[in-house]
Amino acid sequence: xxxxxxxxxxxxxxxxxxxxxxxxxxxxxxxxxxxxxxxxxxxxxxxxxxxxxxxxxxxxxxxxxxxxxxxxxxxxxxxxxxxxxxxxxxxxxxxxxxxxxxxxxxxxxxxxxxxxxxxxxxxxxxxxxxxxxxxxxxxxxxxxxxxxxxxxxxxxxxxxxxxxxxxxxxxxxxxxxxxxxxxxxxxxxxxxxxxxxxxxxxxxxxxxxxxxxxxxxxxxxxxxxxxxxxxxxxxxxxxxxxxxxxxxxxxxxxxxxxxxxxxxxxxxxxxxxxxxxxxxxxxxxxxxxxxxxxxxxxxxxxxxxxxxxxxxxxxxxxxxxxxxxxxxxxxxxxxxxxxxxxxxxxxxxxxxxxxxxxxxxxxxxxxxxxxxxxxxxxxxxxxxxxxxxxxxxxxxxxxxxxxxxxxxxxxxxxxxxxxxxxxxxxxxxxxxxxxxxxxxxxxxxxxxxxxxxxxxxxxxxxxxxxxxxxxxxxxxxxxxxxxxxxxxxxx
Ligand code: BES
Ligand code: MN
Ligand code: ZN
Numbered sequence: 001x002x003x004x005x006x007x008x009x010x011x012x013x014x015x016x017x018x019x020x021x022x023x024x025x026x027x028x029x030x031x032x033x034x035x036x037x038x039x040x041x042x043x044x045x046x047x048x049x050x051x052x053x054x055x056x057x058x059x060x061x062x063x064x065x066x067x068x069x070x071x072x073x074x075x076x077x078x079x080x081x082x083x084x085x086x087x088x089x090x091x092x093x094x095x096x097x098x099x100x101x102x103x104x105x106x107x108x109x110x111x112x113x114x115x116x117x118x119x120x121x122x123x124x125x126x127x128x129x130x131x132x133x134x135x136x137x138x139x140x141x142x143x144x145x146x147x148x149x150x151x152x153x154x155x156x157x158x159x160x161x162x163x164x165x166x167x168x169x170x171x172x173x174x175x176x177x178x179x180x181x182x183x184x185x186x187x188x189x190x191x192x193x194x195x196x197x198x199x200x201x202x203x204x205x206x207x208x209x210x211x212x213x214x215x216x217x218x219x220x221x222x223x224x225x226x227x228x229x230x231x232x233x234x235x236x237x238x239x240x241x242x243x244x245x246x247x248x249x250x251x252x253x254x255x256x257x258x259x260x261x262x263x264x265x266x267x268x269x270x271x272x273x274x275x276x277x278x279x280x281x282x283x284x285x286x287x288x289x290x291x292x293x294x295x296x297x298x299x300x301x302x303x304x305x306x307x308x309x310x311x312x313x314x315x316x317x318x319x320x321x322x323x324x325x326x327x328x329x330x331x332x333x334x335x336x337x338x339x340x341x342x343x344x345x346x347x348x349x350x351x352x353x354x355x356x357x358x359x360x361x362x363x364x365x366x367x368x369x370x371x372x373x374x375x376x377x378x379x380x381x382x383x384x385x386x387x388x389x390x391x392x393x394x395x396x397x398x399x400x401x402x403x404x405x406x407x408x409x410x411x412x413x414x415x416x417x418x419x420x421x422x423x424x425x426x427x428x429x430x431x432x433x434x435x436x437x438x439x440x441x442x443x444x445x446x447x448x449x450x451x452x453x454x455x456x457x458x459x460x461x462x463x464x465x466x467x468x469x470x471x472x473x474x475x476x477x478x479x480x481x482x483x484x485x486x487x488x489x490x491x
Contacts, residue, residue: 001093001129003122003167005160006105006153018058020104022069022092024085024121025049026076026111035059038068050074051084052467054091069095069104073121076111082120083401083467085113089124090468096147097129104147109154118155119162125150126170127468127475132181165296169482172292173475175199179284180460180473184260184277189227189235189308192259192280196237196287196306203294210236210351220347222326223307226340229264229317230310236348237283238355239290239304243297245489249359250301252352253290253481256341256365257283257308264337265313266320278473279341281460282364283308285477292482300489303356307348311340323422327351328444331422339426341367342437346444353446360389360450362484363441364477370433371455377466379405380459380476383438384452385445393452396483401467402476404454407435414439 023031027049030039038057047055053072058065071088078084089106096104106125108118129147133139152159179187179195187195193209200207212233215224220236227234237257240250261276262268268276278284283306290304318324322334324343327350332343345363352358371381380397382404384390390406397404413435416428424443428436438453445451459476462469469475 001126001147002149003126003163004149004151005155006151008153017101018065018067020067020069020096020101022071022104022106024073024088024108024111024113025070027072027074029111030070031110042070048072052087052091054095056095073111082117082399085117085120086124086127086401087467089121089126090128093125093128093147094465097131098143098145098147100142100146102146103149103151105151105153107154108152108156113156115156115158115162118159119166122150122152122163123166123170124468126167127173128470130174130177131470132178168295169292169479171295172288172478172482175291176284176288176475176478177473179287180278180281180475182277184310187277187280188232188259188310189257190233192257192283192306192308193235193237196239199291200239200294203291204241205290205294206240208238208240215347218327218351219325220327220351221324222332222343223309223347225318225322225324225334226264226311226343227309229314230312231314232259232310234309236351237306237308239287239306240302241290241294241298242301243293243299245300250303250356251485251489252303252305252356252358252361253286254305254307254345254348254352254361254363255283255286256280256345256363256367257306258341258344259308259310261311261338261340262313264311264340265317266336266338267313268338275461278461279366280308281366281456281476285364285456285475285481288475288478289481292478293485298485298490300485302485302489303352303358305348305352307344309340309344311337326444330424330443333419333422333425335425336427339437341365342440343426345441349441349444353449358449360386360452361445362393362452362454362481364454364456366457366460367437367455368434368457372458374407374434375405375458377458377462379403381434381455382406382452383409383435383455385409385442386450386452389450389452392488393454393480393484396480396487400479400483402459402480404480407438409435409438409442414442417443
């Protein structure tokens with residue numbers, strides 16, 4: 001989506017169709033300069049300006065037909081005002097994305113918007129307009145995307161500068177959505193890395209890639225055990241952005257990048273297995289967040305690590321009962337080959353701590369179905385050994401709408417992982433599956449290492465449209481991590 005700021009006094013050029021002009025409307029506060037007939041029509045259709053509500057009507061202005069769109073932004077003093085403004089922008093895109101109009105004008109005069117607030121309207125509009133049509137060749141004209149341009153007028157002073165920053169975040173979210181949406185025959189460990197190589201060229205991000213021999217050398221038996229059933233070789237990818245700050249000890253983000261999860265020999269049932277193309281959503285979020293940070297030249301030192309494997313059940317696949325040795329030296333009895341994410345992450349965690357001595361680690365993973373049973377799509381789960389870190393992440397979640405809910409950890413849960421033959425099993429008992437998964441990861445965290453684990457299995461993919469996304473990949477995690485960096489490392 002091309003978002004452009006108009007000089008004061010100019011109007012967007014039409015494309016033949018009636019010009020579309022959108023306005024932001026606070027709750028019960030129709031614009032004072034609105035034509036009375038539009039005001040009446042809006043009231044008659046019970047438009048009150050609730051967040052995301054949309055009204056549309058036609059008037060003649062100077063002899064030309066103008067299509068006027070009112071976008072509800074809710075109460076001006078609402079606690080979640082910024083999210084309501086995003087919804088207003090998103091409503092515009094959702095309405096016109098395939099409505100036959102190529103460009104709309106967004107007139108931000110009226111409600112008292114800050115530059116920050118105005119940029120949130122634009123962010124909502126841009127994010128909601130993303131969709132992937134790469135594999136559609138037979139769309140009917142009325143299904144095709146038409147909206148490509150938003151011309152912004154009447155924005156408060158300073159909006160363009162704030163938008164520059166938010167546009168970098170949008171780039172990151174869109175990159176994540178692209179990675180998450182791609183099917184597993186297209187996106188696998190090597191092609192994930194290749195896409196990052198193309199995307200990060202010229203951004204100032206340094207890339208480091210470990211191939212299978214390099215991982216074997218380092219003793220990453222847990223990650224390699226998962227990968228051994230696939231013909232597609234694994235990769236461990238590190239993306240480093242050093243924009244200043246506490247340069248000696250970076251913040252490290254780690255993402256689960258299982259490019260397809262069949263379950264392995266502990267095979268998943270067929271129904272819904274196609275969803276497991278997005279089992280790389282954690283790695284996708286990490287890559288997108290790194291793109292956002294580099295794009296807006298964040299003043300922070302951050303390393304993003306993606307653990308990339310495909311979990312398949314071939315003749316060389318690992319078996320339930322196999323014992324593998326992780327890079328940390330701890331041995332793991334693989335009871336269930338479908339609990340593979342933790343096996344990938346544990347070696348990535350050890351590698352991160354050995355190479356970077358991180359100030360803090362945040363991992364993101366579509367780790368358990370149990371987190372979906374617990375929190376549905378509303379919140380991702382957060383587990384942490386560090387209260388300030390957990391609180392900072394939760395605040396970043398509230399500010400961006402990518403919400404987190406903290407769940408407990410403790411010795412009683414950890415005990416469930418004890419094994420009769422090795423240092424631990426890779427699964428716990430029947431209950432508390434998200435917690436025992438977190439306990440497993442914690443066994444690979446060095447003493448004193450600040451760490452948080454985000455179980456994002458419920459938030460990566462949406463089966464219906466949401467605030468700033470269509471159904472499909474949400475891009476969850478990018479805005480959360482970007483905001484965390486802003487408020488905690490740059491603040
Ligand atoms: N990738 C899945 C978790 C998942 C399930 C993500 C549904 C998104 C939607 C993970 O690898 C997995 O299979 N977890 C198992 C763990 C179990 C075997 C202990 C699960 O949640 O069932
Ligand atoms: Mn699995
Ligand atoms: Zn998985």
